[in-house]
Amino acid sequence: xxxxxxxxxxxxxxxxxxxxxxxxxxxxxxxxxxxxxxxxxxxxxxxxxxxxxxxxxxxxxxxxxxxxxxxxxxxxxxxxxxxxxxxxxxxxxxxxxxxxxxxxxx
Numbered sequence: 001x002x003x004x005x006x007x008x009x010x011x012x013x014x015x016x017x018x019x020x021x022x023x024x025x026x027x028x029x030x031x032x033x034x035x036x037x038x039x040x041x042x043x044x045x046x047x048x049x050x051x052x053x054x055x056x057x058x059x060x061x062x063x064x065x066x067x068x069x070x071x072x073x074x075x076x077x078x079x080x081x082x083x084x085x086x087x088x089x090x091x092x093x094x095x096x097x098x099x100x101x102x103x104x105x106x
Contacts, residue, residue, distance in 0.1 A: 029043075031091045033089040034088055041063065043063040044061070046090060057085045062081075
């Protein structure tokens with residue numbers, strides 16, 4: 001397999017992952033970004049933890065989640081627990097009351 005073949009393969013996988021994300025994002029309430037992953041979920045709890053030496057880390061628990069990871073076979077996860085020393089970003093997704101169909105969907 002050449003470098004071009006590998007790059008084309010990874011590009012196809014990423015495009016498929018983006019399409020899957022676009023299809024499922026409306027099912028979720030939160031976007032959670034950690035140092036290593038991007039998640040969509042319906043429940044999230046972030047707790048700040050402190051060790052004996054004063055180090056601070058975050059414990060993030062999510063339920064009913066979807067994981068942005070092109071190498072995972074199953075991206076839907078019932079429960080996720082992440083421990084990290086890095087920043088965690090949590091955003092609540094807007095839920096539009098009225099969805100306007102695409103022009104091409106007539």
